[in-house]
Amino acid sequence: MNGNPAHATFLRLPADATRGIAGSVIVPVPYDGTSTWQKGADAGPAALLEASAAVELYDIETAREPWRDGIRTLPVLDVPPDPEGMSSVVRETVAAILDRGELPVVLGGEHSVTIGAVDAAAGRFDDLTVLQIDAHADTREEYEGSSHNHACVMARARERCPIVQVGIRAVDASEMPGLDPARVFWAHDIAGAADDSWMDEVAGLLTGHVYVTIDLDAFDPSFIPATGTPEPGGLEWYPVNRLLRRVARASRVVGFDVVELLPAEGHHSSAFAAAKLVYRFLAEIGAARDA
């Protein structure tokens, strides 16, 4: 490997490390235009990319080196401040990646960065399902004057395709009538589950093509505290990894995002966990395609 990328890259891979391979494309979107409580998610992509330099390139669980499948990192996406304009830029960028047969991996930024990515994926795949792993349902029709607020992400997604929601433990009363109990996997039920059979139910609801959006606040704040809205009672590391493995084997994952990292002094473990999560999911997707 040689060559020096002009911008921060995932795993600090040289820009030409896997030239010519149609692999995955990391899309950093440092956007924080609509978040409602703690600000700072715009610093998320840079913190994740910096932490990724410390991720081991060998993945133990799949016995693979996923970077060999090809991982490119785009320069930080230049987006306008309004969420609708930002969503258009993300949509065009992700659509171009999908057109090349590559796998987009969007790094937030706050959760509204997902809207454009889902738009692009739903435009390309008729049988898309969006799997959301999140503490929040994010199904408000509108919030603080915008239909593209981060609290509205899944309301926009379900206009395009079926959705499945995992890890949910914070909703507004107005959202409850619109949630489908058969497609919501509440955090308190997951915490009390005797085994992983709920993951089979999740996989059973998916269609041939799946886009996965991972809000880091889905995880328990005891080990990922650096998010904008940390909710207690979150998911643990290994169950989520097992879920991602099942999803990658049950369906074709056409893209995913990891959002809402809000870097905080003394909490670099959160950025590292986010980086490792991206690499682990790429490992599972690659292993499923090889199988």
Ligand SMILES: [Mn+2]
């Ligand atoms: Mn959330």
